[in-house]
Amino acid sequence: MRKRKAILIMKENQLELFVETRVCRICSVEKPIDRFHKRHKSPTNTTRDSRCMACCNEGREWRRKERKKYEHLDTGLCHCCGRKIKSLHFDHDHKTGKYRGFLCHFCNTGIGKLGDDIEGVTRALRYLEKHEEQNG
Ligand SMILES: [Zn+2]
Numbered sequence: 120m121r122k123r124k125a126i127l128i129m130k131e132n133q134l135e136l137f138v139e140t141r142v143c144r145i146c147s148v149e150k151p152i153d154r155f156h157k158r159h160k161s162p163t164n165t166t167r168d169s170r171c172m173a174c175c176n177e178g179r180e181w182r183r184k185e186r187k188k189y190e191h192l193d194t195g196l197c198h199c200c201g202r203k204i205k206s207l208h209f210d211h212d213h214k215t216g217k218y219r220g221f222l223c224h225f226c227n228t229g230i231g232k233l234g235d236d237i238e239g240v241t242r243a244l245r246y247l248e249k250h251e252e253q254n255g
């Protein structure tokens with residue numbers, strides 16, 4: 120099953136078959152663009168994943184295995200805010216790949232959006248503290 124997205128372009132009065140490719144950031148292999156998952160930023164703006172589908176699948180498989188390893192630490196309560204949630208998100212450090220904890224959807228996306236690291240979250244904390252100082 121090998122689908123390829125090819126674009127025909129006219130070049131010097133000759134039709135050339137141009138296959139858009141991308142180098143995967145994980146395996147460093149150059150692959151046709153359709154081997155990378157589409158990401159929808161908006162209905163008109165789609166980008167492609169920087170990891171190829173094979174690497175994505177591997178990542179998913181790895182997360183599944185990791186989650187099993189730490190399953191006993193899933194208490195049903197978010198490790199950050201303590202909210203009781205049925206299905207917690209398995210959170211890991213994206214840089215080191217190490218397990219961090221189990222988070223609810225809000226804490227997981229919140230931390231992720233703040234940069235997914237201490238630096239980013241501290242920046243947000245400093246911002247709030249500054250506001251508090253000014254009003255206090
Ligand atoms: Zn890859």
Ligand SMILES: [Zn+2]
Nearest residue numbers: 197200223226
């Ligand atoms: Zn939470």
